[in-house]
Amino acid sequence: MSMMCNMTDIGKAMDLVNGQSFSDDFSKYSYVFLFGTENQAGINKILSYKDKDVLTVASSGDQYLGAVYYGAKVVDVFDINRLTYYMTCLKIAAIYVLDFREFKEFFFPTRSDGLRNQNFWSLQILNRLMPVMPGIVGLFWDKVMYQVRKGDYGNFVAPSNKKYSYDNILSGMPFYQSEEEYYKLQALLRKRKFPEFFESDIKDLGNTLTSTYDIAYLSNILEHGIAVKQEKLYYDPFCPSIYYEEHEKLEKSETIEVLDTITPHLREDGIVLLGYRSNNSDNFLWMYSGEMLDVDTISSKYRPDYINGRTDDVDMVLTYKPKRGQKMC
Incomplete structure (x- = not known):
């Protein structure tokens, strides 16, 4: 992704944050998902990721994380929506840098008691992630997350995700449920580069x-x-x-x-x-x-x-x- 294209990505993302909507829910620029809707533990029983080379949709990044967690060798990602690449990279960087509690505070919009996480998409925490992100990804989130924190998601995040149930996020995702499994995934991510992305x-x-x-x-x-x-x-x-x-x-x-x-x-x-x-x-x-x-x-x-x-x-x-x-x- 070139810097010129990155500035276009930022502009389109800001349009979504500011309330613009595009005609197709799944297009080059459309809303992103915070978390997936699929049980990765169950899927692994069917696909058997161990030592496999995997191509997966980028989406929220959960599919990529599931493949890495269950032992895939190579994991490349693709999507028609360019903004999913930034979401996937943000989630990877967050797990790479943050401890278990900090990750939940930064990425889960609500706490286990249903109240909003005050540190959700915190700019202070984002600054800690910048050094490990690809440069264009850091620039993207610096602009977009600042705008989100000023107001709201607008149409940048899928409507169903804005009040995502804490229990639904955990279900079928061992590395979100367990501190031990989270650090297992963190160790695996620290041995990898960010994934190759095919738009x-x-x-x-x-x-x-x-x-x-x-x-x-x-x-x-x-x-x-x-x-x-x-x-x-x-x-x-x-x-x-x-x-x-x-x-x-x-x-x-x-x-x-x-x-x-x-x-x-x-x-x-x-x-x-x-x-x-x-x-x-x-x-x-x-x-x-x-x-x-x-x-x-x-x-x-x-x-x-x-x-x-x-x-x-x-x-x-x-x-x-x-x-x-x-x-x-």
Whole structure:
């Protein structure tokens, strides 16, 4: 990332902080997430990070941290949203420098009693992180965090994250739950450089990558792509029976298009994480039917939420394993 591009990144981030919103929730410049929504402990049981080379979405940085914590060798990150790179680097630097208590005060917006953390995104603590950050990242956060501290996040942080539940942050994340595990992760991060970042839409990613990987972690990008084609904000697995065939056809075509760009960069025994559905155990439509993709369930990161239709205490993880003989058809 050049300094010229960095100044553009700062300008776009400041626009979000000041309340501007962009048309697409997942674009070159859109809001960022403080923490992930996926159970990393459960995901490791499926992906088995130990000694693997991993490509993961950048997002909040939690996916990167999970891979490092569970023993991955190389972990590269990608995202269409450039601002996720800065969030990932901020979180790495915070764990690298701060003790367990300080990290929670700096990165958790609320305390265990539900009150706001007064040291959340403290400028004094940020100054301590500056020496270990890449220069452009330090400059970015110096400008953006100062503006946030003057007022509010605006549209810079995902709306659902502004009052993030303390318990939800901890769930499925051993290094946020335990002081001992936190320092284990800290020691691992201190042996690494900051990750290589690929800015790319998922369907152009294959033209951007320069390496091959054992694991490709795509989070919910596939579902978002389907939702965009349906002109919806979010993927909806339910549809009237008269539209079922059309919906199934769309799911198949989007899945194949995504896998076509990823599999040339996947090693022989590799695995792709294609989807993650919270608090659900139903086999929705084609993607979750098990016809071509594997579906596993793990303990849910969130408690069931009956009001919003998240009724189960398990999460579904969707994966593709070429070695298993799954065919893209």
